[in-house]
Amino acid sequence: MICVLFGHPLAAWLLLIMLAVGTFLVWFKYADADLPLLFLSKFGRPPGALKGSVVWITGASSGIGESLSYELAKAGAKLALSGTNMERLRAVKDKCKAMAKDTQVILVPFDLSDLGCHEHQLKTVVDHYGRVDVLVNNAGRGAIEQFEDFTYEDDKALFDVNVFGPVSLTRLTLKHSMQQKRRLHVVVNSSMAAMQGIRSSSVYAGTKSALQGYFSSLRLQGRMTGAVDVTVVFPGPVLTPILGDVEKLKKRADFRMMSSERCAQLIAVAMANKVGEAWICDNPVLMTFYFCQYLPNIFQRFIGGMLRWNRTAFSSKNK
Numbered sequence: 001m002i003c004v005l006f007g008h009p010l011a012a013w014l015l016l017i018m019l020a021v022g023t024f025l026v027w028f029k030y031a032d033a034d035l036p037l038l039f040l041s042k043f044g045r046p047p048g049a050l051k052g053s054v055v056w057i058t059g060a061s062s063g064i065g066e067s068l069s070y071e072l073a074k075a076g077a078k079l080a081l082s083g084t085n086m087e088r089l090r091a092v093k094d095k096c097k098a099m100a101k102d103t104q105v106i107l108v109p110f111d112l113s114d115l116g117c118h119e120h121q122l123k124t125v126v127d128h129y130g131r132v133d134v135l136v137n138n139a140g141r142g143a144i145e146q147f148e149d150f151t152y153e154d155d156k157a158l159f160d161v162n163v164f165g166p167v168s169l170t171r172l173t174l175k176h177s178m179q180q181k182r183r184l185h186v187v188v189n190s191s192m193a194a195m196q197g198i199r200s201s202s203v204y205a206g207t208k209s210a211l212q213g214y215f216s217s218l219r220l221q222g223r224m225t226g227a228v229d230v231t232v233v234f235p236g237p238v239l240t241p242i243l244g245d246v247e248k249l250k251k252r253a254d255f256r257m258m259s260s261e262r263c264a265q266l267i268a269v270a271m272a273n274k275v276g277e278a279w280i281c282d283n284p285v286l287m288t289f290y291f292c293q294y295l296p297n298i299f300q301r302f303i304g305g306m307l308r309w310n311r312t313a314f315s316s317k318n319k
Contacts, residue, residue: 031286032258033266034279040269047268051076054129058112058169059139061088063240064189067264068136069096075268078104080125080132083139084111104129112139112165113157122172131180134271135173136187137166140207147202155203162207167214178227185229187271188215192236192281196292219276229274234289236281238263258282 031038055072059065061083069081073096083089086109093105106128110121125132140162143154170186177184193201194208215230222228237257263280270278279289 032262032280032282033286034277034289037266037270037275037278037280040273040275041266044269045272047071047075047265047272049075049272050134050268052078053133054078054080054125054131055134055136056080056082056108056125056132056173057136057138058082058166059189060092061085064235064238064260064263064267065136065138066092067260068138068267070099070261071264071268073097073100073103073105075272076100076103077134078129080106080108080129082108082110082112082121084109112169113160115160115164115168118165118169118172122169122176126176131182132173132177132184133182134185134187135170136189136271137170137211138187138189139165140189141204142201143204144200145203146200150203155206158203159207159210162204163210163214166211170215170218174228183227183229185231185271185274186215186218187231187267188233189267190215190232190234192234192279192285192289195234196288231270231275231278233267233270233278233280235263236279236285236289238281 033041050072055077057065057069057072057079060069060081062085065083066088069079069092072079079096081089081092086107089107089109093107096103096105106125108121108124110117122132141158143150143158145154166188174184174186188211190211191205191208193205194212197205212232215232218228219230219232222230235258238260239257240260258281266278266280269275279286281289
């Protein structure tokens with residue numbers, strides 16, 4: 001048909017190439033998530049589908065967790081917010097209530113690395129709401145050091161917060177949901193570091209890779225048993241306190257970072273549609289996901305060392 005319209009096969013091929021290049025340039029300029037998630041953000045279920053759902057968010061006092069709390073408050077979810085900074089949690093709660101006056105919010109402050117308190121914290125949420133529909137494992141810590149400078153104690157401290165804490169809390173919550181014969185939705189905030197690795201962040205990347213392995217396996221189990229849905233989110237560079245002073249980072253021209261608000265909007269879409277995996281970041285970073293996924297050897301040999309975040313150190317802070 002194209003050949004008939006343009007009279008020559010070469011003209012048809014040139015048109016197709018131009019369309020492909022044009023589409024790529026538009027995607028490169030505007031895309032800030034993987035294509036399925038962007039499609040769902042326009043045509044899928046909106047975050048409002050979570051209205052009335054009981055959502056428990058860890059790491060809710062700042063960064064992505066804070067912004068996600070606001071998104072879900074506007075969507076009408078019933079929130080349980082956890083973190084270690086009670087003053088910040090109160091401020092987040094007040095803002096949630098200001099955004100949506102009918103929003104129900106309870107605060108459940110605790111240290112995620114204290115595994116012994118998890119059962120009590122779950123009981124606090126269940127005693128108030130009667131159930132947990134969605135558990136968002138967002139809390140975590142970053143760490144910037146050369147591999148050889150880490151100690152076993154450093155490794156263990158980071159794994160306690162980033163891996164064993166979320167796994168423990170998820171296991172307890174899932175068991176309780178199964179006893180209630182309810183299906184649980186688990187959302188995990190991983191990182192692009194889980195897929196690509198980052199210079200001077202080997203332990204952090206290791207914790208995020210561990211999360212990917214744990215929860216991708218749980219997703220498969222859930223699809224067979226019907227007991228649990230799992231969404232693993234892979235954000236790229238996002239303007240959050242885990243990277244240091246947010247206001248200073250905003251002024252840096254050498255990094256293009258997504259706002260925590262936009263990241264939270266896309267996570268809310270992924271939650272509403274129960275997406276299995278979500279890649280969330282601006283280009284050109286987003287494009288590196290595709291290189292790493294489909295051309296891993298080329299990425300490791302030629303691209304990884306050229307990336308700015310592998311040549312620039314950030315500070316290390318808690319979420």
